[in-house]
Structure formats: C-alpha cells, structure tokens
Amino acid sequence: MAERISDAEHAVMEVLWDHAPLDAQNIYDRLSDSQSWTLATVKTLLSRLVSKDALTTEAEGRKFFYRPAIERSAYVSGESRRLVDRLFGGKLSPLVAQFAQAEKLSAEDIAEIEALLRELKT
C-alpha cells in the first residue's frame, strides 16, 4: 500500500481533507475554482485514488461518497520527509537555512518559528 499520490490526485485529496464525505459532482464543483478539469477527469482521479487505497467510498443509492483513507498529516509528513531526505540530508535546519537565504524570511516568520521552538523545549 501507500502508493504515491500524484499532483493532480493531491488536489482532489485536499478537497476531501477539507470536507468529507462528498460525491463526485460536489468535488468537481469545489475544484472548479482552482482547476479547469472536466467532471470526467475528476472521476478518473477519484477512481485512481480509490485503487491506491487513498480514498474509501460509501454507496448511497447509485452514487458514491468519497472519504480520505489516509490522514492529511500522514501525507504531509511523508512528503516533507521525502524532500528533506532527498535535498537536505534528512535534516531540517538546512531547509530553514535555505529558506532564510533564498526566500527572505519575514520577521514575523522568524518570530513564529522561534515561538514554536521555545514551546518545544518545555
């Protein structure tokens, strides 16, 4: 299990993490803001996510309601770890350094992270 979720599929997952269960039509509607996919495309993505065990379905009449089978936090965790392992030798601090240098962290960002860390030490 734990097949990899593609970018397009991820967009669908986000909708369902935000609000589930939903049927295909509803998911399509919510995606319309950000994507210009047809209903058919959304349905394909849903099918693929079901075969990947990333979604579960509940039949209601002749239609399905879809619900995430994995936690967003698990997905986010996996993806983050992947990136950090691949690009930063598995350590978080070089990533922070990278952002600091290339992205100009705002004072606010810095304060937020510091607060976080402070809390961790208690």
Place this chain on the structure above:
Amino acid sequence: MAERISDAEHAVMEVLWDHAPLDAQNIYDRLSDSQSWTLATVKTLLSRLVSKDALTTEAEGRKFFYRPAIERSAYVSGESRRLVDRLFGGKLSPLVAQFAQAEKLSAEDIAEIEALLRELKT
C-alpha cells in the same frame, strides 16, 4: 525552459553538483554505490538532462564531459518552495511545526535552527 527534473535524473544531478565535469563512465561509477543502473540507463538520463537544459556538455575527443547548467541552490530552492506552497500554504513555520510534531526534533536540531534565526536578526 526549467523543465522538471525527475527523481532518477536528480540522482545524476547530485553527482555532478558534487563534482563536475565528469564523463558518462565516471558518473556511472559514482552512482554505482547508490543505484544499480546500467551504463545505458545513466546515459539515457544524461541525454534527457541535456535536452532539459539542465546539463551542458563539452566534447573531448569522442566523449562528452557533463556539467550542471543550473545551480543546486536554484533547484533546491524551487523544490522547497513547491512543497511549502503545495502543503503549507506557502509558509515555512507550519513545516517546522509539522516536523516538530511528527518527527521529534532533537535538542540539537532545535539549537541549530535557533542559532540560524538568531543570526538572521542581526
């Protein structure tokens, strides 16, 4: 331009970021530790990276020396931003929070990041 670099291609880039220029055989040798690709596979990846303008070549006799055409930092920067945008609303602190919570940052990690931030504020 700026075509996306795949995972396998990235492994090749890392070798060249570490030490360039190198010829195909040499790259293959250096990859042998981590990957069990054949020379043919490595050559395919090199060709694709050249068409993606991620590598440049210098002919020397009948062979090529390959050299990165993009900085590692640019690549790392792009990939990091992609992840942070996709999963953390573009902000770094939620990523740090995520790691803190799911990955148990060591005291050492925390200290490193704090030092980094302290330095930023000067």
Place this chain on the structure above:
DNA sequence: GCCTAACGATTACATCTGTAGTCATACGAG
C-alpha cells in the same frame, strides 16, 4: 412503463519516467 439524464466503469491516448538494449562510428592496440 418509457425516456432521459446522471453515475460509475471502461477505454483512450499523449507524455513522462524508469530502465535498458541496439546501432553506427571512430579511436587505439597491434
């Protein structure tokens, strides 16, 4: 009861990716 519209399922197809084999060629050993 019949037709239509809405569903999921199936099929389609180009591109990208991982992985590698084959081909033409030219350099270097003898």
Place this chain on the structure above:
DNA sequence: CTCGTATGACTACAGATGTAATCGTTAGGC
C-alpha cells in the same frame, strides 16, 4: 591497415500521469 571496443544516438517498452470521451445501467420525471 584492421579489428575490437568504447561512446553517444536511437530505439524500446512497460507503467504512471494528465486529461478526457464513451458505454452500460438505472433512478426519477412524466
């Protein structure tokens, strides 16, 4: 000069991905 070998180019092919059309079925309106 000849031949094997190393080299880049080209070809191959299955699976993933983005994107969508079509098909078979069935519930609901009339």
